[in-house]
Amino acid sequence: MHSKSEIEQFIKILKWKASDGTNCLKKHENCKDKRSSNGQQQILRFYKSNDNFNIKHLKLMKNRIITAAAELSALDDRPFIAIEGDGFKNLAQELMTVGRVFGKSVPVELILPHSTTVSREIDKIYERRHEQLISLCQTLTKFAVTVDFWTEEYTGVGYGGVTLHFHHNKFGLQSVVLACKAYHEPAQQSYNIRKLQMTYY
Known part of the structure; x- marks a missing residue:
């Protein structure tokens, strides 16, 4: 049995429409026993996962990426193959992660580093990788x-x-x-x- 407070929570969460049929009861059954350790109710089945993307929307976004990639090559004098590099893909993935957190609220100029900062980071990366390589070589016997x-x-x-x-x-x-x-x-x-x-x- 549910307490009065739990029932009130379900009433607020589960809104029924004629088109829903018994789907509302299924959601109730799936969520009623899935509670966090502190007793707070967790909502697990009311929103689509980020992994479930719309194919048409993805195609539209990819067309915009194609246009932006072509403009990158023209404006910055970069080869077309630049977007196929592992480094560029890693940068693009990091930008997507930042965009997922901040959306469009943060100007891209605040995220992208200055070229001087990038050049200094190269030296730092070299030092880290150099130390890792030395440690690796010390473990090799063959x-x-x-x-x-x-x-x-x-x-x-x-x-x-x-x-x-x-x-x-x-x-x-x-x-x-x-x-x-x-x-x-x-x-x-x-x-x-x-x-x-x-x-x-």
């Missing part, structure tokens, strides 16, 4: 190191890179780029490779 050379197609500048390969028990085969620098030596001989590696330390 690994392989490879050296790779390539030339940039448009500039003609040659590069040499050193990559660490190892097997992780959880994630399987992993590869980590330890360093990458411009390579100016005339040949890819062993002594030149050794010389290149020494410049990384």
Whole structure:
């Protein structure tokens, strides 16, 4: 049996219309036993989840994104493929999260950081990742190191890179780029490779 106060809560929450039929009773049955630890009634079935989106509305929003992406390429001189990068997707996801919290009440200029702030953050990220890489390398007992050379197609500048390969028990085969620098030596001989590696330390 429900107390008088609980019944009054149900009366306020469950409004019946002729078109509802017995659906109102179903909602009552589903919510009456789902109470929080402090005794407060929880409403669990009256609003659609954010995961249930309207397909037509999604298509309309995507068309607006397409237009904005095209304008991004034109106004900021960015390649079309920029929106396919993992970094851009991560930024877009964070902006969606912020938008879900603040809606349109906060101007985007207050959210986006200044370019100087971003450049300083790069150094901080490098230091954090560098420490993580050192800690990782100290735990490895079996690994392989490879050296790779390539030339940039448009500039003609040659590069040499050193990559660490190892097997992780959880994630399987992993590869980590330890360093990458411009390579100016005339040949890819062993002594030149050794010389290149020494410049990384």
